[in-house]
Amino acid sequence: xxxxxxxxxxxxxxxxxxxxxxxxxxxxxxxxxxxxxxxxxxxxxxxxxxxxxxxxxxxxxxxxxxxxxxxxxxxxxxxxxxxxxxxxxxxxxxxxxxxxxxxxxxxxxxxxxxxxxxxxxxxxxxxxxxxxxxxxxxxxxxxxxxxxxxxxxxxxxxxxxxxxxx
Numbered sequence: 001x002x003x004x005x006x007x008x009x010x011x012x013x014x015x016x017x018x019x020x021x022x023x024x025x026x027x028x029x030x031x032x033x034x035x036x037x038x039x040x041x042x043x044x045x046x047x048x049x050x051x052x053x054x055x056x057x058x059x060x061x062x063x064x065x066x067x068x069x070x071x072x073x074x075x076x077x078x079x080x081x082x083x084x085x086x087x088x089x090x091x092x093x094x095x096x097x098x099x100x101x102x103x104x105x106x107x108x109x110x111x112x113x114x115x116x117x118x119x120x121x122x123x124x125x126x127x128x129x130x131x132x133x134x135x136x137x138x139x140x141x142x143x144x145x146x147x148x149x150x151x152x153x154x155x156x157x158x159x160x161x162x163x164x165x166x
Contacts, residue, residue, distance in 0.1 A: 037136070039160050040128070041138070042156075045072060053143040056080040056140070057069070057153075060139070064091050090139065122146050124141055124149025128164070
């Protein structure tokens, strides 16, 4: 009886081993749905509109790929690319771009960051996190200054907070 149990146990362990190893070979993470990203972008755009600012808003996933890009009709032609760049920069460095702008000023140890391709070290890019997980980022361009862009981006995040904090 003992020998049969041991054989069964050893057989089960050998059969389970590939599954245990496969489990370590992958990772699971959360991403924003396109619908949630759209709600955030629309809320950010509306907040800027309510303040009289014509902007572009981009929401990127955790890998920096644009999920949503909105541009108000009178926003400058540079704003879509800048908004997407701010969102990409925030998610890439996992740091809000206002903070990154401060840390990468000329003469600072991280000043070289500004020379990297695609980096937009200006206020207006905020990371989107929930329960300790990075979900993506939102970038706003076109308001009068980085602080105003941040305000609109934060409104976008606040509009989806109840959907992502569960």
